[in-house]
Every structure is written in structure tokens, then in C-alpha cells.
Amino acid sequence: MNLDGLSLAPLVGELNTALTGGRIDKVFQPDPYSLLLWVRQPGANLRFLLSANPARPKLLLTATAPENPAVAPNFCMLLRKHLEDGRIAGIEQHSLDRIVNINIDVRGERGIIVTKCLVVEIMGKHSNIILTQNNLIIDAVRRVSAQVSRYRQVLPGKEYAYPPGQDRLNILATDPFLFAEKVLAAPAASLSKAIMATGIGLGPLTVRELAWRGGFSPDISLSELDAADTAALSEAVASIAAPLKEGQVNPSIVVEGQRPLAIAAFVPGHLSQYDRHTFPSMNAAVEYFDKYQGRPSVPEKEVLNKLLAAELARLTRKQAVLAGELSQAENAGELRKYGDILMANLYAVNTGVAEQALLDIYSAGPEAQQIIIKLDSDLSPLANAQQYYAKYNKAKRSGEHLAGQLKECQDEIVYLESIAIALAHAFASAEVNEVRQELIAAGYLKTSEKRRPPAAPSSPFTVKSSEGFNLIIGKNNRQNDLVTFKQAQPDDIWLHTKDIPGSHVIIRGENREITEQAIKEAARLAAYFSKSRQSANVPVDYTRRRHVRKPSGAKPGFVVYDHQNTIYVTPDETLGQQLLSR
Numbered sequence: 001m002n003l004d005g006l007s008l009a010p011l012v013g014e015l016n017t018a019l020t021g022g023r024i025d026k027v028f029q030p031d032p033y034s035l036l037l038w039v040r041q042p043g044a045n046l047r048f049l050l051s052a053n054p055a056r057p058k059l060l061l062t063a064t065a066p067e068n069p070a071v072a073p074n075f076c077m078l079l080r081k082h083l084e085d086g087r088i089a090g091i092e093q094h095s096l097d098r099i100v101n102i103n104i105d106v107r108g109e110r111g112i113i114v115t116k117c118l119v120v121e122i123m124g125k126h127s128n129i130i131l132t133q134n135n136l137i138i139d140a141v142r143r144v145s146a147q148v149s150r151y152r153q154v155l156p157g158k159e160y161a162y163p164p165g166q167d168r169l170n171i172l173a174t175d176p177f178l179f180a181e182k183v184l185a186a187p188a189a190s191l192s193k194a195i196m197a198t199g200i201g202l203g204p205l206t207v208r209e210l211a212w213r214g215g216f217s218p219d220i221s222l223s224e225l226d227a228a229d230t231a232a233l234s235e236a237v238a239s240i241a242a243p244l245k246e247g248q249v250n251p252s253i254v255v256e257g258q259r260p261l262a263i264a265a266f267v268p269g270h271l272s273q274y275d276r277h278t279f280p281s282m283n284a285a286v287e288y289f290d291k292y293q294g295r296p297s298v299p300e301k302e303v304l305n306k307l308l309a310a311e312l313a314r315l316t317r318k319q320a321v322l323a324g325e326l327s328q329a330e331n332a333g334e335l336r337k338y339g340d341i342l343m344a345n346l347y348a349v350n351t352g353v354a355e356q357a358l359l360d361i362y363s364a365g366p367e368a369q370q371i372i373i374k375l376d377s378d379l380s381p382l383a384n385a386q387q388y389y390a391k392y393n394k395a396k397r398s399g400e401h402l403a404g405q406l407k408e409c410q411d412e413i414v415y416l417e418s419i420a421i422a423l424a425h426a427f428a429s430a431e432v433n434e435v436r437q438e439l440i441a442a443g444y445l446k447t448s449e450k451r452r453p454p455a456a457p458s459s460p461f462t463v464k465s466s467e468g469f470n471l472i473i474g475k476n477n478r479q480n481d482l483v484t485f486k487q488a489q490p491d492d493i494w495l496h497t498k499d500i501p502g503s504h505v506i507i508r509g510e511n512r513e514i515t516e517q518a519i520k521e522a523a524r525l526a527a528y529f530s531k532s533r534q535s536a537n538v539p540v541d542y543t544r545r546r547h548v549r550k551p552s553g554a555k556p557g558f559v560v561y562d563h564q565n566t567i568y569v570t571p572d573e574t575l576g577q578q579l580l581s582r
Contacts, residue, residue, distance in 0.1 A: 003286070005096040005201020006171060006240075007265040008122070010249040011060070011282035012100055016091040018061060018283075019048060024086050024104065029076035030066035033057075033141055035129060039088065050120050050129055052141050057127035059100060059120050060286045078139055082106065082116055082131060089115060094162060096170045096201030098122040119160065132160045168200035171241050180233040184225055191225070192218035205262050210236045212270035240266055251285035253277050253292075260292040301423065301432050304439065308420045311444060315413050322406040329399030332392050337362060338373050339388035342381060349381035415442075415555050417531055418501040422476030425503075425529065430458040434476055438556060460487075463525075469518040470508040473529055477557030480504040481550070484559065490546040493519060495526045496559075498539035498566055502530025504557070506545070524572035536570045 003011065022039035029035055034051040049062045072080070086106035093100055102118040116138070119130040130140040137158050144154040152161055169179055179199065188194035195207045202210075211218040213236035216229070243250070244265060254262040254271045262268060263285055267276055279285040342349060345358040355374045363369040375384045419435060426432045434457065439445040460483050461473040472487060474480035484494060484504045493507040493514050505526040507514050519542055527538035543564040550559050 002203075002205075002260075002263050002289070003098070003122070004203025004206055005093070005098050006203075006206050006244070007263065007282070008098055008100070008201070009093055009096060009172065010244065010247075010251075010265050011286060012091055012093040013247075014281055014283050015048075015059070015061065015100075018046065019088045020090050022046065022088050024083050024088070027076060027079045027084055028066075028068045029073050029079075030068050032073070033127075033129075034066070035076070035079070035141075036066060036068075037083075050118075052121070052127035052129045054125040054127055056290070057122040057124065058286065058290055059122070060290065061283050062287060075139060075141060079131065082138065083118070086116070095166060096172060096199075097162075097166065098201065099162065121163070123163070126163070128154060130154060130160065135160050166200070169198055171199045171202065171237060172245050176237040176241060177230065177234040179237050180230045183233060184222060184227075184230055186222070188222060190218070191216055191220050191222060194222055205264055205268060206240070208270050209264075209266070209268050210240065212236075213239055249282060251279040251282045253279070253285055253289050255292070260289050263289045301426065304423055304432070304435060304445075305420075307439070307445065308416055308423065312413060312416050312420070315409055315416070319406065319409045319413065322402055322409055326399060326402040326406055329395050329402055332395030332399060335388050335392035335395060339385045339392065341371065341373060342385035342388065346381050346385070349375070349384070351380060352377050414501055415558070416444075418477060418557055421501055421503070421529070421531060425475050426458075428458060431475060434458060434478055438477060442555070461529075465507070465518045465521045467515060467518055469512070469514065469522075470510065471518075471522050471525065472506040472508065473525055474504045474557075475529075477555070480557040484545065484548060485550065488545040490544065492545045493522070493542055494545045494548050494561070495519070495522050495540055495542040496561075497526055497530040497532060498541045500531050500538070502526060502532070504559075505529075519567065520569060521572070523567045523569045527569050528571035530571075533571050537568045538571060539566050539568055541566050 019039055019041070022041040024037055025040050025045070026038040027035065028038075031053070033053040034049065037048040037050070039046045039048050047062050047065060048059070049066075050059045051057055083104055083106065086104040089103040089105045091100060091102050098121065100120045100122070102120065104116050104118065105113050106116060108114040114133065116131065116133045119128075119132060121128045121130070128140055128142045128144075131138040137154060137156055137160050139156050140154045142154070143156075144152065146153055152163065154160075169182060171179060183191070183194045183198045186194035186197050188197050191211055192204075192207045195210055196202055196204075208218045210233070211220075214229075214233045216225075216233070249265050250267050252264050252267045253260055254264075254268055254274045254276050256274050261274060262271065265282060267278065277288075279288065341358055341361055344361045348358060349356055353375055354377050355372055357370045357372050359368045360371040361368070363371075375381075376387065379387065419438060422438075423432070423435045426435055436445065440447050458475065458479070460475060460479045463471050463473075465471055472483045474483045480503060483506050488494060488506045489509065491509050493509070495505040495507070496502060503526060505522050507518050507522050523540040523542065526540045527533070527535075530538070532538045541561070541564040543561050547563040548559050548561040
């Protein structure tokens with residue numbers, strides 16, 4: 001969750017509204033850094049996810065339920081003892097910092113209500129979740145000893161202390177002109193550093209936005225600014241702070257392609273060169289961002305990407321070498337030609353010479369032309385002819401072998417490209433694991449000695465066309481086989497990009513006549529979930545499922561088909577990205 005303190009503020013407000021008064025039914029700890037609180041409200045059961053993962057700290061309401069270990073960790077057991085059946089009394093942000101206090105009223109001894117606090121510190125590698133009572137630490141997800149930090153220990157029995165740097169100004173509680181004056185008077189080299197040193201909870205995105213709105217470069221030296229620039233910076237501060245103070249939040253995510261770049265409670269004007277999406281709430285934006293942000297860091301995905309890139313690079317080099325050797329082998333006809341010319345001119349060939357000009361029996365035209373043929377001076381004319389025939393036969397056999405090798409190499413490239421596409425669409429651990437298992441089965445990856453618990457198989461994409469037809473899209477080769485040969489019926493329409501690696505797409509007829517519009521929409525999805533996602537006018541073949549067959553012994557996802565038609569379409573990026581964000 002790439003939120004700074006300023007954009008965290010409206011999220012905390014939403015969480016406070018949604019959760020205050022709710023009873024904590026259950027506490028889970030899906031991984032060493034994360035907690036999942038099941039909170040019961042009248043007419044609603046909410047999942048409140050907190051994480052101190054150094055790479056992706058976060059807190060949000062989520063619709064998903066992460067898998068939990070069979071045996072609850074000690075910290076989870078402690079929280080169950082202290083917090084279950086407690087009621088959330090309020091959720092508040094400390095100043096404008098990335099620190100959130102979740103106050104929970106629980107019934108103590110003799111029925112007396114006591115308040116305990118779950119402190120969530122969203123601070124990158126220093127992130128933590130700490131349980132306190134009366135400002136004393138009960139325990140934490142990450143204990144911090146004196147050996148780790150001399151300045152701030154987080155240990156049971158210690159007094160809780162906020163991280164240093166709490167004396168900076170809150171942009172939401174400070175007059176914009178005063179804030180601008182403080183910035184320009186700060187002992188910093190550049191404007192961006194001065195803003196960060198002056199205001200609490202202002203991350204790099206907000207700092208760059210303030211500079212942009214004021215008409216400055218964020219790296220401009222403070223020595224180049226004077227009192228006249230105070231007004232411009234003040235207006236920039238007010239343009240961001242005033243709407244937030246009035247509750248006018250504009251949750252936004254900036255993306256490049258499918259990669260999220262930034263998230264904020266306002267629309268970043270300085271990033272107008274990228275796509276910017278707005279959301280109805282900060283929680284919705286955070287949940288969306290978290291799904292996208294989580295994709296590159298799915299365990300093993302980057303490792304598998306590197307493996308596939310290396311294998312494809314190796315095969316591409318091999319393909320070039322084989323193609324060159326095959327080209328030479330295909331010229332083997334010249335060797336037989338030399339043998340034939342020698343046999344036709346045996347009477348004219350001198351013994352013991354290195355080359356000789358002879359009549360070319362294959363030359364066209366009214367007059368025969370001569371050709372110079374190299375000879376082995378140690379061999380007789382007949383032996384030289386026989387040697388050329390032997391070289392021809394060897395080259396011919398080699399050519400047949402090389403052609404087979406080249407075909408195998410090309411097929412392997414297509415297969416690995418299909419796996420690479422599947423990996424690009426794999427955002428859940430189960431999906432990445434399916435790609436991993438396919439690479440192991442194909443011999444590209446060695447299985448680890450440590451056995452992994454079997455994961456539930458992932459499911460294909462499903463979506464309805466504008467006319468209500470059910471469309472099914474395979475995410476990987478296992479799913480491609482599944483949707484084509486298990487889920488599709490003989491009269492359903494099967495689609496795939498023509499001669500391009502990609503997903504199998506099925507249009508379910510379900511006793512209806514499948515329309516051209518449905519085929520066009522499905523074809524646009526087939527084009528999107530293929531190697532030609534970024535192209536236009538992509539050819540997509542479609543045919544009845546009954547005309548699709550899997551050859552015996554073929555690799556996963558490989559099929560042959562006939563009776564096809566071809567349609568040329570542009571990939572449906574909008575719907576494709578919506579499916580990927582699920």
C-alpha cells in the first residue's frame with residue numbers, strides 16, 4: 001500500500017465509519033506479518049486485513065479470505081485471548097503519520113471494560129503491528145530489541161513510543177501560507193526536501209504534486225526562491241489540503257499499462273502522461289492497487305520469468321544456428337550436380353589435379369558451358385565422383401535431421417511462449433504454482449526436495465458477452481485443455497489467435513444460436529490474452545469445438561483444428577484488464 005500519511009487519512013476515516021461498534025468475532029494470522037479480523041456489524045460480516053509485510057504493508061477491508069495455517073501462531077493465539085469478543089471503539093490516525101490506532105473495548109476482570117490498542121505502523125521495512133494497553137506493549141508481530149535499534153525497542157512490558165519525527169506540521173491543520181513560509185525557510189537544499197522536512201505524512205508523490213501545482217521543479221534549490229514564491233506554494237498546498245479537510249476525496253490510481261505506479265487521495269496532475277483511474281472510496285482504490293501491486297511479487301513469479309526468458313533466448317539462438325545449417329544442407333544438390341558432371345566427363349578428367357574445367361551438362365542454352373570443379377588430386381576421376389555422391393547423401397540426411405531439429409526448436413519456442421503468456425496472467429499463488437508445475441513436468445525446472453502442500457487449482461476467467469453468452473478463457477495450458485475438452489460442448493465455438501500463442505476461448509451456445517457479435521467479442525478477448533495483446537488487426541481463428549483435437553502425446557494446450565474461419569480484431573484491453581483485476 002503505497003499511501004503516504006496524507007492519503008492514509010481518508011482511508012482511516014472510512015475504516016472508522018465502517019468498523020466502529022463492530023464486534024471482533026475471530027482473529028487469524030495468515031502469514032507471519034498479517035492479521036485478519038472478522039468483524040460483525042448489524043447485517044454485515046467484515047474482513048479487516050492488517051499487514052506489516054515490509055514489502056507491502058497495508059490495512060483495508062477485503063472481500064477475499066487468505067488461507068490460514070492449520071496451527072495458529074503464538075501472536076495470533078495471544079490476540080484471540082485479548083481481543084476476541086471485543087468491540088472496536090474507534091480507529092484513528094496519529095497526527096498525519098502512517099500510524100493507525102485501533103482502539104478495542106474488551107471486558108476484563110469483574111466485567112470492567114478496558115481499552116486495548118492495536119497499533120499499525122505502515123512504514124516499509126519498519127512496519128509493525130503492536131498490541132498495547134495503557135501505553136504498555138503486550139506484544140508485537142515484530143519484536144525490536146536493543147541490538148536492532150538503540151533508540152526504540154518494541155518488546156513486551158516496554159512503554160510504547162511513537163517513532164521519531166513527530167514534530168513536523170500537519171498540512172491539514174496548518175494555515176497554507178504559514179506552511180509555505182516554513183518550507184521556504186527550511187534548512188534544506190531543494191524544495192522537495194524542504195517540503196518533506198516541514199510536513200508530516202507527505203510522501204514523494206505528494207511532494208512532487210505540490211511542486212507541480214506551484215509551478216516549480218521539485219529539485220529547484222531553495223536559494224532560487226524568495227518571498228514572492230510563498231503565495232504560489234501556498235495556493236498549491238491549499239488546492240490539495242482544502243478538499244481533503246472538507247471530505248472531498250478523489251481516490252486515484254496511476255497506471256502504466258497494467259503496472260500501478262501510484263495511489264493517492266487526489267488526482268496527480270504531474271502524472272498526466274499516464275492513465276489515471278478514480279474510485280468511489282479509498283478502500284476500493286487500496287484493494288484494487290493491492291491486487292495489482294501484488295502481482296509482481298507473487299512468490300517465484302520473477303524467478304520463473306527469468307527462467308523462461310533464458311530458455312527462450314537459448315532456443316532463439318539455436319533456431320538461428322539450425323536455420324543456417326539447414327540452408328547450407330539444402331544446397332546439397334550442388335554436390336550431386338558435381339558428381340553427375342564428373343561421371344559424364346570421366347574421359348576428360350585428368351588424374352592428379354586439384355581442379356578442372358568440365359562441360360556443365362545442366363547448363364541451359366544452345367551451347368554447353370564449362371564449370372570448374374574442385375578435385376582431390378590423390379583420387380581417381382571415378383573416386384572423386386563417388387566422393388561427391390557420398391557428400392551429397394550425407395548432406396541430404398543431415399538436412400532431413402536438421403529440418404526435424406528446427407521444427408522441434410520452433411515448436412518448443414511456441415510452447416514456452418504460451419507458458420510465458422500464462423505466467424503474465426498469473427497473479428494468484430495458485431496460478432503461479434500451476435505454471436511452475438508445468439515447467440517441472442516439461443523438464444525445465446527441477447522439483448524442490450521440500451514437498452509443498454497441494455494447492456487448490458485456479459479457475460479460468462468467465463464473463464458474459466453483451467448478449468448474455470457465457471465466455472470461458474483459459475489462463476494457462478492446463479486450463480486451456482480444461483475449457484476445451486472438459487467444459488466445452490461439441491457445438492460451442494472455440495477461438496484462438498491464428499499461429500500466435502494465447503489462451504483458448506469458448507463461447508457456450510447453451511441451446512442458442514451463437515451470433516457474430518458474440519464471436520467478435522470473444523475474439524477480442526482471445527487477442528488480448530495472447531502474445532499479440534499490444535497489436536491491432538490480430539487474426540483469430542474460430543470453429544466448432546467438435547473440430548478441435550489434441551494429438552496423442554501433445555504438450556499441454558496444444559491442439560489441431562479444421563473447418564475454421566478467421567476474424568481480424570483489436571484486443572479488448574478494457575475488459576481484459578477488468579478480468580485481470582479480479
